[in-house]
Amino acid sequence: MLGYNRTCLQPTTFLLLGIPGLESAHIWISIPFCLVYLQSLLGNVALLLIVKRDHKLHEPMYLFLSMLSVADLMLTSSTLPKILSIFWFNDREIYFEACLTQMYLIHSLSTMESGFILAMAFDRYVAICHPLRHSTLLTPAVIVGLGLLIVFRGAVLLSPHPFLLRWLSYCKTNVISHTYCEFMALIKLVCTETKIRRAYSLIVAFLTGGLDFILIICSYVLILLTVFSLPSKAARLKTLSTCVSHVWVILVFYTPAFFSFLTHRFGHHIAPHIHIFIANIYLLIPPMMNPIIYGVKTKRIREGFFKFLKIKCA
Structure with missing residues (x-):
């Protein structure tokens, strides 16, 4: 097969198919993908500039939001240009090393x-459950330390x-039925035993995203217990309103x-194009929505967006 190093059965390039079964619609799919990507770039860059310029937004929540925006920008920029080149120019080849780099990113x-x-x-837990300690617990040094950690x-x-x-042997094929390189898509092309590698990937996924999600749920349980212990309904609603944007995120x-994670491992009955479309939604929608969610719910950010776009707020 073309693109293979016969001595070690490693491809010099992979071929990304895009969305299997929807190849004829790639050009039409590319339109919303491109628009969402541009919106992500504009929204996150604007958010970073707004937080940087407004010293009143130099609070832990918005500093962490800025860090999230930087990660969003890097994530979309490491994937969307290649996806669009597949849709627009049928540029399916990606070098082996570039594929591994994209997967890692x-x-x-x-x-x-x-x-x-x-x-x-x-931050929300400390602000609501321990408001008097918020400024002493989440100091600038602590925020930077958490970000670096x-x-x-x-x-x-x-x-x-x-x-x-x-160093695995890819003796099956060098064709990836996906729009980008990711661990499970690549591991399926390997012809040797991969149980240990799959187990490591699963453990890492649990220790990161899975554990994060559990801790987030625990924090909101504690937040709700604190909120519902407040004496007045108005106080409860006002306190909960500070969490709405974060809950949407x-x-x-x-x-x-x-x-995407569960269907890759257990959803073998799900049509490939549905799974891959959802996997692309995972890369596209959160980076686009995060600035919008906080822009709608936060007056200072909303006004900053209007200034950034040179539109006077009526």
Whole structure:
């Protein structure tokens, strides 16, 4: 087969098919994909500029949101240009090393996103359950430390992934039925035993996204217990309103993430094009929606967006 190194059965290139079964619709699918990508770039860059310029937004929640925006920008920019080149120019080839690099970036940046969302949940927990200690617990040094720890965790725990796949024999095919390179799509092409590698990937997924989600749920249980102990309904509603934006971000991020993760491993009866479409939604929608959610719910960010776009708020 073309693109193979016969001596070690490693391909020099992979072929990304895009969305199998929907090849004839690629050009039409590319239109919303491109628009969403542009919206993601505009929204996250604007959000970063707004937070940077407005010192009143230099609070833990918005600093963690800014870190999330940086991860969103890196994630979409490492995948969407190649996806669009497949849709527009039928440019399906990707070098083996580039494929491993893309896979590493996707998984490590997704892990960092999950960590930043957990940090935002911790901020809400402290602000609501221990309001008098909020400024002393979440100091600038602590915020920077948490951010670096989240980046370090994502970078280190996912660093073995490229090496786990680097020296394997890909004797089945070099065709990837996907729009981008990711661990499970590549492991399916290997003709040797992969149980240990799959187990490591599963353990890392649980120790990062899975554990993050459990801790987020625990934080919100404690938040709800505190909120419902407040004496007045108005106080309860006002306190809960500070969490609405973050709850939407959690739902937007984890819903397609868990669906994609579970269908890759257990959803063999699901049509491939549905799974791959959802996997693309996971990369596209959260980076686009996060700035919109906070822009709608936060007056200072909303006004900053209008200034950024040079539109006067009526």
